[in-house]
Amino acid sequence: MRRLRFGWGLSGAEAAGADADVVVVVDVLSFTTTLTVAVETGAEVLPYRWADQTAARHAADRDAVLAVGRSVAGPGDISLSPATIRANPPVPRILLPSPNGSTISLLTGARGATVVGAALRNFSAVARWIARTQARAVAVIAAGEKREDGSLRLADEDLWGAGAVITSLRAAEAVDVSPEAEVAAAAYAAVEQDLPAALHACESGRELIEMGFAHDVDIAAEVDRCLAVPVLTGDLFVGQSASLKPSWLASKPSEA
Template sequence: MHPAHTQRPYRLRFDWGLSGAQATGEDADVVVVVDVLSFTTTLSVAIEAGMEVLPYRWNDGSAARHAAERQAVLAVGRLAAGPGEISLSPATIRANASVPRILLPSPNGSTISLLTGARGTVVVGAALRNFSAVARWIAHSDASRGRTVAVIAAGERWSDGSLRPAVEDLWGAGAIIRSLQAAGLVDASPEAEVAAAAYTAVEKDVPAVLRSCASGRELIEKGFAEDLEIAAEIDQCPGVPVLSDGIFVAAGA
C-alpha cells in the first residue's frame, strides 16, 4: 500500500470496504462503518430496541455455535429467513424487539466492524437513521480526543466477490462527514469532501433516491420494500452503536 492511501495527515477520511478501513483507520481514533441497506440500519434498529449485537463473518460455519456460546439469537440472510425469524432485514428486528442479543453476520458492514474492532480501534455503526447522533457522540467522546475519524462505506459485492461501490453507502458516509464537519472536524481529505458533496446532492429527497438506486430496486424486487422505508427514516434514531469487547451496545449503556 502506498502511504498516500492512508489519507494522512487529514483527520477526517473516507474510503471503501475492509481494505479502505485498514488503510485509513490504522491510526484513527474512531472508524465509522456505514452499510445503509443492510447491516448498520439493522444495527441501529436493534440498538434502539435495547438489543446487543454481535457482528460476525458471513458464511462462517461456526456462527451457530458462536451464537449459542454467547447466548445470542443467530440472524440469517434475508432470503433464508422463515416466518418470525430474525434476519439482516431491519423489519424483522422490529418484529422481535424483545430479543436481548443477536449475532448478526453480513459480508460487508458486519465483517468490517468485527475485523476493525479486533485491532483495538473504536468502531461505530452509522446509517441514514442516526448520522447526527453518531456525529455528536464522536465530537464529544473521549474516544475522539485525537479527532482522527475514518468513515468507511461498506459497499456491496459483485457475483465474483469483488467490491461493488454502493451509492447509498456513499450518501450515508457523506451525511456523517458533513455532520462531523459542522461539529468542528474540518480537516477533511478530498475523498471525504466528495462523499459529503454526494449527500448534499440528494438530501432533499433521500427516500426517493434510495428507492431508485440499484440496491434499492434490488430490495424492492426481492420483496423488502419495508426495509427501504426504515433505512429512509432520516436522522430519526438517537442510538449510537459502539463496539465494545466484540459486542455493539448503545453509547452510554
C-alpha cells in the first residue's frame, strides 16, 4: 500500500520526504500557482533561490527569462505573479525564484526524489498523475511563508492545497495516510464548498489584495481547472498531462 505523508516547509520536506519517491510541493500564493500557469503555456521553469545575485547570470546561461520581484515588475516583465505570465506572450523558459516553494523544490530534487508542483488549480491532476506511478511513498509538503525574521508562518492556503491533493489521492486508491496528512485533508474539507472565498479571506490572500495583486488571488482560486502537472526533470519543471480520467472518476455524475 502506498504511504502518504504530510509536512511543513523545508524541515517538513526533509522529515516527511526523507524516504519519499514523490514529493508534492504546495505553495499556492504564489510559486506553484505561477508554475501551473507557466507550464500551461508550454514553458519550462527553472526554480531558483530567492534573492540570489547569480540569478540573472544563470538565466542568461540557460536562455531563460528571469522572473523579477513582484513589487518591481514593470510592463512586459514576468514575475512571481501568475497574472504576468498571462499578460505576456509565451516564452520557452522562465527562471522563477521564490523564497519557499522554489527553494524546497530545488533542495528536495537534489536528494533524488521526483518533485511535483501542486496548487488549488491542479490538485486532481496531480493525484491522477501520482496514482499512475509506482511510487511507494508520497510526501505532500505545504511550503508556508517566511516571516521577516526568517521563521515559518503556517499558511492556510498551502494546508488546503495539500489537503486537496491528499483527499483526491485517497479517493483514487487505498493509501496509508499519516495522522498529519489526515489533518490536512480535514482542513481542506472545512473550506471545500467555498474555496475561492476562503482564499481571498486568508492572511496571504488579504496581503496580496492590499498590495494590488487581487488578480493573482483570483487565478489561484481557479479551483481544479488545470490539467497540467509540473514535474521537476533535472533542474527544470516540465508540464506533463493528466487529462485522462481514472476509473474512480468515471462513475461520478457530470456537472451540468
